[in-house]
Amino acid sequence: MSYAMSLDPMTHASGSTSFLSWVTSLVHEHRGQLLAYARRRGLDAEDALDAVQDSFTSFLTLPEARALAREREDAIKMLTVILRHHVMNRRSKQVRHGRARILLEAQASQAKGEDHDALVAHAEELARVQGCIVRMAKLQRNVVMLSLLDEQPHEEVAKILGISPGYVRVLVHRAREHIRLCSYIDETL
Template identity: 30%
Template sequence: MEDASTLTPSPEGELAGCIAASSPGQALEAEARLYRLLAPRVRRYGLRHLRDADAASDLMQHVMVLVIERLRSGDVREPQRIVSFVLGACRMTVLEMRSRQARREALLEQHGELLAIADIAVEPRHDHERVAACLERLSERERSVILMSFYEERPAEDVAGTLGLSPGNVRVIRPPRHRAAARLRRRGEERGMSAHLEFDGLLAYWLGETDEASTSAIDEHLLGCDACGAQLDELIALARGVREALAAGLIGAFVAPAFVAALAQRGAKVREYRVPPGASVACGVAPGDDVLVARYPARLEGLQRVDAVVQTSLDAAERRLEDIPFDAASGEVVWLARLALVRTLPAHRIHVRLLAGERVIGRYTLDHSV
C-alpha cells in the first residue's frame, strides 16, 4: 500500500489538512473552499445513486456537515485522503437513506451554520424549447431512442427491448459522437487528457449500465475530478431538458406502450385513443391533459420496418415518416402527439396509413374537435 506521507497533496487534501491542523472553527476560509470543491461532487453521487434531486441535496448537506465536523474534531486520520473518506461517507449515507429516512436532523440542528459558509456553482440547464427543436430535427427512430433513454434514464437493453432494436443499435444512436445526440449537446473542446473518463463511459454509468466494480471506480473518480463532473452535469441537464420539453407538450414521437404506462405512473394525465384499422375515431384534448396518445393496432409480427404516411385536412400534402419504431409484441404502433401544437389547431381530420414496404397494414382516421 502506498504510504500517505509520500503522496503528492491534492487541493482537497491540502485544505483538509489545514482544517484538521486548526482549532475548531478557525479555518473557515479553508472549509468554504473545501465545501465548494466537494459539495457538487457529492450531489452528483446522490443524483446517480438516489435518482432524486431532493434526496441528492439531503445527501450533500449531510455528508458535507459530517466531513467538516470530523475534520474539526481530528477524527479523519489521513486528511490528505479526504476524497476516499468522502466516498465512504457517501456510500454509508446512501445505504441509510434507502433503509429509512435520513437521520441528518440532529447533525443539521447542531452544525447547520456550516452549510452557509459557501455557495456552490449552479448546475447547467438546457432550455427545453431548444432541446425540443433539436429533437424535432432527428429521424423518428433517433428521437424515440433519445426520448426513452433520457426521460426515464433507462439502459440500452430496456429501450431496445421495447422498440424492436438491439442494445448495440441504441448505443450507436445515443452517444454524443453520433450525429443524433451531437445535435442535442453543446460540447466544448475535448480536454484530451487520458486521465479523464470517456463520455460513453459516463453515459453508461448514468444510465445504470456499468457493473458494480466499474460503478465504484467511476464514483471515486468523480469525487476527485471536476472536469468529468462537469461532463456529467451536462448529461443530467440534457435529461432534465428532455423531461421539461415533454412536460411542455413540445415533443412528438413514436414510443413503446410501456413508456406511456410509465408517464401515467409518474402522475401525468394521459388522454389516449385506440383507433381500430379502417375505423374513424373522434378525439380531442381537455385543459387538464398532460399527454395525448394515439394507438394504431396492426399485425406487426415478423416485420423489420414500418413507415407511417400522415395526411391532414389542414394540408393536402402527405408526409411519410420512415422507419418508425414499434413494439411488435404489443401489436400496436403508439404515437405521442405534440400536445402544445394540437391545442392550437382548429377542428380537422387526420388520416394515417401504416406501410410494410409499400403494403398497407392499416388505415386509420382521427376526427379532432375543439
C-alpha cells in the first residue's frame, strides 16, 4: 500500500484503515526523524519524546491535518515546524526552572543566615553573566547552554550541534574568555 493510501482516513476495512490506523501510520512514519531533531536541539530523551508527542497532538488538531498527511513532505515539514516551537518552549521552561532554582537557593541561604549583601552580589553577578551570554553569537550561546549550563559532555554537544568536539572546546574557551571580559567591562562601567 502506498504512503498516501495508508494515510487516507476515508478508506475502510478491505484495503482501508480506520482513523486510529491512519494516526498510527503517521506516527510510525515520522517519529524517528522528529525525535532525532529534538535531540539535536538539546532535549534529553524524555523531553524529546514529550515534545514529539505534543507535536503530533498539535498536528492532529489542525483542520488540514488529513490533507497534509497525504503528502509525506508536507506532513514532515509541518510536524517539524510544530516540533521546533515545542522544543523552544521546553528550553524556555528549563531556563525559567533554573532561575526559580537559583531564587530558592538564595532564599534557603538567606534563611540559614547568610549575609544579605553577599546574596545581592551573587544575584548581580548572575545577571551580569546572563547579559554576557545573551550577547554571544547563536552557535556559541548554544554551546554555553549545553556544555556549561546543562553540563553535557563536549562529544554530546558536538553531535547535537553538528560540529566537531574540538570546535566545541574552542567555543567553550572563547565563551569563558568573553564572559570574563564582558563581566570586567560591565563592572568598570
